[in-house]
Amino acid sequence: MITERPVDTFLDELASGAPTPGGGSAAAIMGAMGAALISMVCNVTIGKKGHESVETEIGLVPAAGGIDTEGLDISAETMTKLLEVDVDGWKQQLAQMHEHYAKFGDKLPRELHDQLATLERHLGVDTAS
Numbered sequence: 001m002i003t004e005r006p007v008d009t010f011l012d013e014l015a016s017g018a019p020t021p022g023g024g025s026a027a028a029i030m031g032a033m034g035a036a037l038i039s040m041v042c043n044v045t046i047g048k049k050g051h052e053s054v055e056t057e058i059g060l061v062p063a064a065g066g067i068d069t070e071g072l073d074i075s076a077e078t079m080t081k082l083l084e085v086d087v088d089g090w091k092q093q094l095a096q097m098h099e100h101y102a103k104f105g106d107k108l109p110r111e112l113h114d115q116l117a118t119l120e121r122h123l124g125v126d127t128a129s
Contacts, residue, residue: 002029056085057122091123 002010002025010029014021045051053060061083069079097116101108120127 057087057124058085058090058119061085087123090119091125094120094123094125 002021005013010021010025014026046053050066052063052066054063064076064080064083067079094116101112101116117127
């Protein structure tokens with residue numbers, strides 16, 4: 001199993017002429033590393049001073065001044081505009097999101113449908129019909 005090998009052994013095997021491990025194994029490792037990095041960033045920032053966030057209809061966004069723009073040619077006004085949540089724009093995208101989800105039929109995890117329903121509730125969309 002990949003997770004039971006040292007990294008250097010896995011890399012040597014990946015670079016060898018053998019058919020396995022292959023691209024799928026490499027992609028799985030990279031995906032797991034990406035997820036771990038996201039988790040690390042969340043653990044380092046969420047709830048910490050200087051990393052405050054604001055609850056919006058679509059979830060959390062950085063609070064004003066929460067993104068370091070030092071060295072960038074961007075105004076506070078532009079940053080405020082970038083962090084605004086366009087509720088009407090999100091509502092306009094919902095039909096396309098449902099259409100896209102429908103392409104996957106029963107293969108789409110139930111959790112994604114649940115997240116979309118939660119988004120609709122937060123946007124104030126009546127889904128009773």
